Amino acid sequence: MSTTTWLLRLYPAAWRARYGAEFTELLLARPPSVRDRLDILRGAVDARLNPQLTEDPVLRNPTAADRLLALAGVVAGALFTVWATIIILASPRWGSMDVGDERLAAIGYAAGFLGMLLAVCVLLGLAARYVEELGPVGALAAIVAALAFFFAISGASLVGLVMLTGGIAALAPSLSRIVHPLVAAALPLATIMLALAMLGFVGSEGQTTFWLIWGGGFGPAWVLLGFGLRHGRRADLLAAGPVDQSASPSAAGA
């Protein structure tokens, strides 16, 4: 995928449908400099924060269930970050996983378990609600990732992490049909980093690195996923720009 296509994908679908072709033509006529690329990035942020188009070709009508699913993702991510922060704060010194303050650590684990429970709800909700977009492989991957949290809760954290990494990585390609591709990519990236940290390939501070990634990457990735889900299902696919046509017939009939 060329840089121009990538830059264009940062814009909302409605914007691309209206301006995508002429904007691409402009970038072909004057290949963007580094400064232009930054300007395009700012333009994309502006187009998302201050949409000027009233007719959105991507019609979404989020139901109460969609909003709940989105909220569960945001809260799960926030709880993961709270959990990791508390675990790090409860350690007596940097790099140590000894628990200095047991009461604080207990609160942290309570937040973490609640977060995992919500994450399980999100994954199972995805598999149930978005089965047409995810396809059988994506839906199965979401279920595997959900089961992984049960392994993690029951103490088999390594098995859980391997299942989580595999499940999330397999889910990501089809997840990009529901949320922005960058959001869909953030979750597997954070999960792979977690697995590498747990296996000792990343970081030299023992499990502190794991918790740093859990709180600073994995948690925010779930928050982003939650935000990405707030619009509900697409009733139509993108009218411009690169799209995966495989979800089109089923989504259009939804």
Next chain:
Amino acid sequence: MNDQLGDIGRFAEPSLFILASLGEGPKHGYAIMTDVEAISGQRLGPGTLYAALARLEKRGLIEALEPEDRRRPYRLTGLGESALRTLLEGLSSFARTGLRRLEEGR
């Protein structure tokens, strides 16, 4: 910048340049960009250009014409023309006042 572009925020200046560029006739994005650079000496980034175009179009100050190949020309609407005239007359009056005061202050 007066009421015509008052709610456009940081895109008010590029918007004025775009309106001024379209004052001589319809132009597509690339032509606007090069023309604005020629008349104002300021480089207009592609993101800023289209953010301003979207705002001007939404406010009915410009309108899109049928695309030529993949390039779509824009032109001033009646509202855009009168807004541009008001803006330029305001700026002209401001410039005259400023210059006069500068002379009087010597």
